[in-house]
Amino acid sequence: MALLRRLLLALACAATAASLSGCFLEEEKEEGEPLREGLAVKVDGIEYTVFITRELNPSLPDDKGYWQGEEAKPGFALYGVFIQACNRSDDDDDLPDDTYEATDDFVVEDTQGNEYEPLDVDEKNVFHYHAAPVEPGQCIPETGSLAQQGPTGGAMVPFLFPLQAGENRPLELQVRSGGEEGLIELDL
DSSP: OOHHHHHHHHHHHHHHHHHGGGGGGGGOTTTTTEEEETSSSETEEEEEEEEEEEEOOSSSSSTTTOOOOOOOOOTEEEEEEEEEEETTTTTOSSSSSSEEOOOOEEEEOOOTOOOOOOOOTTTTTBBBBOEEETTTTTSOOTTHHHHHHSOOOOOOOEEEEEEEGSSSEEEEEEEEETTTTEEEEOOO
C-alpha cells in the first residue's frame, strides 16, 4: 500500500511539473507585436515592464497619494500606468555595463489611431515616473522606494482617456527612445 501511494504521488508530481513547465517558457512574439502587461520590452538598453493599468479616483483615500490633480471631467477617465524601467546590462552579455537613459516618451494609441499623451506630473510626488539615467542593475522606481514597495510595484505614468477609448481596445503603450520603439498592450 505504501509503495502504491508513493507511485501515485510521484505520478501526480510528474503531471504537475509537466503542466507547469509551459508557464515558464519565454513567449514568442513577432516584430512590432505588443507584449502583454507583466512582460518586459527592451528599448534602447532599458527594460520597461507595465505591472498594472488602473483607473484612478482621487476622491478615494487609496488614490489620493497617486494623484493630487483635478478629477476627470465627465466623459473622461483618469488612469495610472504603473511601470518599471530597469537597466539589466549587468546581466546581459550583449550589452556593455553602461548607464542608460530611461525615456519619458510614452504615448497610448487605440485601435482607431487616437493618441494620448501622459499628463503633467507633480515633481514632488514619489509615485510618479520620472525619467533619469539608470545605472547597471538599477531600476525606476528605485528599490526600497514607496513606489517600488507599494501595491502597484511601479512608478505611475498618468493618462486621461475619453470613455469611448475603452470601446477602441486594445490600447497600446508606445515606449520610444533612441530611435527604438516597444509596444505594451494595456489591460483595461
